Amino acid sequence: RVPQTEIRKGNAGSSHEQYVKNPHLDHMEEDILYHFNLGTKTHNLPAMFGDIKFVCVGGSANRMRSFAHFIHQQLELPGDADDIRDICEGTDRYSMYKVGPVLSISHGMGVPSISIMLHELIKLLYHAHCRDVMLFRIGTSGGIGLPPGTVVITDKAVDSFFRPQFEQVVLGKVITRSTELDKDMAEELLQCSTELLNFPTIIGNTMCTHDFYEGQGRLDGALCSFSTEEKLDYLRKAHEAGIRNIEMESTVFAAMCRVCNLKAAVICVTLLNRLEGDQISTPHDVLVEYQQRPQYLVSHFIRKHLTLA
Ligand code: R2B
Ligand code: URA
Numbered sequence: 001r002v003p004q005t006e007i008r009k010g011n012a013g014s015s016h017e018q019y020v021k022n023p024h025l026d027h028m029e030e031d032i033l034y035h036f037n038l039g040t041k042t043h044n045l046p047a048m049f050g051d052i053k054f055v056c057v058g059g060s061a062n063r064m065r066s067f068a069h070f071i072h073q074q075l076e077l078p079g080d081a082d083d084i085r086d087i088c089e090g091t092d093r094y095s096m097y098k099v100g101p102v103l104s105i106s107h108g109m110g111v112p113s114i115s116i117m118l119h120e121l122i123k124l125l126y127h128a129h130c131r132d133v134m135l136f137r138i139g140t141s142g143g144i145g146l147p148p149g150t151v152v153i154t155d156k157a158v159d160s161f162f163r164p165q166f167e168q169v170v171l172g173k174v175i176t177r178s179t180e181l182d183k184d185m186a187e188e189l190l191q192c193s194t195e196l197l198n199f200p201t202i203i204g205n206t207m208c209t210h211d212f213y214e215g216q217g218r219l220d221g222a223l224c225s226f227s228t229e230e231k232l233d234y235l236r237k238a239h240e241a242g243i244r245n246i247e248m249e250s251t252v253f254a255a256m257c258r259v260c261n262l263k264a265a266v267i268c269v270t271l272l273n274r275l276e277g278d279q280i281s282t283p284h285d286v287l288v289e290y291q292q293r294p295q296y297l298v299s300h301f302i303r304k305h306l307t308l309a
Contacts, residue, residue: 020126033120036091037088045124049130054101058137058139068099071102071299074303110210135264138268138294141206142245143271145275149269151269152201152268153266156180156181157250164205181265187203189265189301206250208252217234219231235274239275244270246274
């Protein structure tokens with residue numbers, strides 16, 4: 001198996017580049033975005049989505065609904081937040097809310113789930129003729145050597161071997177794509193964090209795994225094939241490689257956005273310090289507050305871009 005590498009040069013986010021990278025799309029009379037329950041013949045996508053500038057994605061449907069309500073209030077938009085409806089209500093795969101220039105979408109857990117969502121989202125932005133869109137993944141993670149509640153802005157998204165790449169099997173061959181994210185967005189988000197009070201935030205590498213339990217070196221799954229020492233050795237090596245948190249979507253998110261010229265950032269709060277344990281035993285209200293932190297940060301960033309802050 002010889003991995004192929006797609007080497008891309010800069011220019012991410014340029015308004016002259018189209019987002020999709022698929023010549024076959026030009027020959028399709030209709031495109032059905034099946035998991036969104038939207039389509040180019042059934043919906044006027046440019047009218048519905050043409051003004052989108054910021055897309056925020058996160059795992060849970062409820063959290064992304066709360067984010068839509070929160071951003072409605074933060075952007076001081078007219079109308080009642082209770083009227084914001086789920087654009088994908090015809091399907092229970094993903095939820096999607098539009099609030100002014102902001103789209104808030106859930107992606108479920110893990111690489112395959114977010115990858116399906118991103119294919120359809122990127123085609124949606126293309127069909128709607130959107131320009132200069134920025135993407136944010138706001139999520140949760142396990143921290144390595146950080147106090148719980150720390151917000152980690154991803155520098156490099158790395159795989160379980162600490163490599164800054166994403167591997168996809170295509171037609172029985174492995175395609176390797178770079179997971180580099182937009183450096184300017186990460187720096188700007190870090191600057192935003194300094195403008196908020198009591199907001200522990202760092203830039204660090206994020207490891208993306210294909211499992212929450214054994215795949216993240218947990219000792220508390222239904223199966224476990226390693227010792228406590230082996231677990232801690234792996235996590236310490238990860239820390240030495242600059243990894244500060246672990247989650248389950250960042251590599252494919254970074255890779256797809258990069259190939260499609262979309263500026264993107266990953267902002268995840270840590271729910272626990274994995275050097276101290278595996279179980280998430282923090283009280284529910286504290287977890288809810290932690291999960292709002294990436295939302296606050298991205299909201300502040302968007303407000304600044306819209307010159308509201
Ligand atoms: C973070 O939290 C989820 C697992 O609990 C997963 O989607 C992720 O990346
Ligand atoms: N999400 C993860 O993927 N891992 C954690 O430890 C916490 C949240």
